[in-house]
Amino acid sequence: MSELVKLTINDKEYEAEKGSLLIDALLKEEITIPHFCYHPAFGTDGNCRMCMVEIEGQKRPQISCDTPVKPDMVIYTKGEKIDAVQRDILELQLVNHPLDCPTCDQAGECKLQDFYMDSGFYVNRVNVQKNHALKKVDLGANVMLDQERCVLCTRCVRFTTQFTGTGELGVVSRADHSVIDTFPGLKLHNPYAMNVVDLCPVGALTSKDFRFKHRVWFLESFDAICNGCSRGCNIKVDHRKEKYVDDTIHRYRPLENQEVNGYFICDEGRLSHKNETQNRFEQSLISNVETPLEDTKDALSQLIKEENNTLILISPNLSLEEMEIVKKTAMKMNATVSGYAPQYIDESFGDDILKQNDRSANRAGYEKVSISEDEKEFQNALNKASLVVIFENSYFDNQLDLLENKKVVSFFSQNSPVCEKSDIAIPVASFLEKSGTYINCTGVTQKVESQMKKDKQSEEITSLLESINVNY
Numbered sequence: 001m002s003e004l005v006k007l008t009i010n011d012k013e014y015e016a017e018k019g020s021l022l023i024d025a026l027l028k029e030e031i032t033i034p035h036f037c038y039h040p041a042f043g044t045d046g047n048c049r050m051c052m053v054e055i056e057g058q059k060r061p062q063i064s065c066d067t068p069v070k071p072d073m074v075i076y077t078k079g080e081k082i083d084a085v086q087r088d089i090l091e092l093q094l095v096n097h098p099l100d101c102p103t104c105d106q107a108g109e110c111k112l113q114d115f116y117m118d119s120g121f122y123v124n125r126v127n128v129q130k131n132h133a134l135k136k137v138d139l140g141a142n143v144m145l146d147q148e149r150c151v152l153c154t155r156c157v158r159f160t161t162q163f164t165g166t167g168e169l170g171v172v173s174r175a176d177h178s179v180i181d182t183f184p185g186l187k188l189h190n191p192y193a194m195n196v197v198d199l200c201p202v203g204a205l206t207s208k209d210f211r212f213k214h215r216v217w218f219l220e221s222f223d224a225i226c227n228g229c230s231r232g233c234n235i236k237v238d239h240r241k242e243k244y245v246d247d248t249i250h251r252y253r254p255l256e257n258q259e260v261n262g263y264f265i266c267d268e269g270r271l272s273h274k275n276e277t278q279n280r281f282e283q284s285l286i287s288n289v290e291t292p293l294e295d296t297k298d299a300l301s302q303l304i305k306e307e308n309n310t311l312i313l314i315s316p317n318l319s320l321e322e323m324e325i326v327k328k329t330a331m332k333m334n335a336t337v338s339g340y341a342p343q344y345i346d347e348s349f350g351d352d353i354l355k356q357n358d359r360s361a362n363r364a365g366y367e368k369v370s371i372s373e374d375e376k377e378f379q380n381a382l383n384k385a386s387l388v389v390i391f392e393n394s395y396f397d398n399q400l401d402l403l404e405n406k407k408v409v410s411f412f413s414q415n416s417p418v419c420e421k422s423d424i425a426i427p428v429a430s431f432l433e434k435s436g437t438y439i440n441c442t443g444v445t446q447k448v449e450s451q452m453k454k455d456k457q458s459e460e461i462t463s464l465l466e467s468i469n470v471n472y
């Protein structure tokens with residue numbers, strides 16, 4: 001570990017790593033320091049000049065993103081002198097900035113708006129005509145650019161050069177006519193492109209998926225993981241419960257976890273929030289006839305009593321808790337449990353950044369709770385079974401004939417051809433409507449505490465199995 005040294009910030013003593021960036025030390029201690037261009041993923045750029053601090057013994061203010069921590073430094077991030085410097089730089093930023101706040105998607109989470117309100121700079125001293133630029137540039141993929149709102153921090157440019165290595169974006173033209181654009185013949189088409197929307201400190205880059213849909217202050221958030229693949233990237237789930245409408249997820253945003261996904265997520269995972277709401281299976285069925293849930297549960301208890309050769313097929317997207325309760329239930333029923341799920345492996349999906357070919361969240365959990373996914377064992381159990389119970393596993397979706405002459409019970413959160421084919425089909429909570437523990441592709445165990453407010457009939461698999469009588 002690097003040497004820790006003492007430093008004084010705004011008359012209070014702190015410790016920081018010698019040689020680390022001063023801005024990192026300030027951010028770690030949650031000391032407000034205005035900045036646009038600095039991002040820990042890309043290091044120092046020093047173009048916005050907003051992160052100025054006063055350092056005792058130095059004549060002029062310094063940018064904290066390019067100042068290494070030294071022993072016994074005395075620093076001021078506020079005070080008459082440094083406030084005036086930050087305000088002057090902000091004033092320059094605002095010379096050409098449009099008055100879009102009332103209609104801007106970034107309002108409520110905009111750094112420019114926040115710093116402006118913090119600095120108390122309310123009087124516009126510049127009376128010259130503002131420069132105008134393009135308001136609606138389709139950059140490709142899922143990103144729109146408003147060139148007028150850009151503060152030219154170049155975070156988006158550096159993302160494409162330093163993270164994806166695709167280099168689609170650049171700064172074109174000069175001085176106060178400089179704008180962000182794609183290079184001729186290029187579009188922002190890379191599988192991680194939408195991260196530039198989160199990186200953009202202002203409302204210049206917006207996502208086509210989310211823009212003009214919701215004011216961010218109406219959304220609630222909780223931390224979770226993506227189940228788009230076995231990486232299990234950490235995400236913020238932004239959702240809203242409106243009157244007469246089910247609690248709905250409106251977007252995922254990346255959440256930093258250096259052990260799992262760093263700062264970013266892929267676009268496909270980000271847009272998979274739609275899976276939580278679209279095509280939901282919501283009404284329990286007996287022989288494809290809509291039936292109240294309690295009656296369906298009774299019919300299920302009866303069916304379990306009658307059948308004595310049962311195969312339970314689970315999905316590698318179930319949580320550890322769900323896998324455990326399914327196993328416990330199977331023991332009571334003397335049933336075989338299989339986790340066979342080759343259909344979640346997609347050789348065309350993975351890359352050497354984050355994306356994994358295994359498109360399930362918890363295959364590593366099988367080993368933890370000793371559930372086999374062996375093909376032979378599964379085929380043998382399927383051949384013998386008179387009853388097949390399926391938990392969220394899509395294996396039979398395109399091969400319903402394998403279920404001919406068998407009784408079928410299915411638990412799904414989304415509509416599946418298997419539901420119609422089932423003797424009993426019960427809707428269950430979707431991935432983010434339930435809490436649970438998952439192990440990712442590198443063995444990291446992650447817990448999700450869902451905060452969705454459910455109206456839907458669908459229950460969690462754990463509570464459903466606890467409420468069903470499976471004793472002979």
Ligand code: SF4
Binds near residue numbers: 150152154196205
């Ligand atoms: S578009 Fe946003 S991220 Fe890109 S340079 Fe402008 S302000 Fe920065």
Ligand code: SF4
Binds near residue numbers: 227228229
């Ligand atoms: S890499 Fe995988 S887990 Fe991460 S966001 Fe993409 S699909 Fe989701």
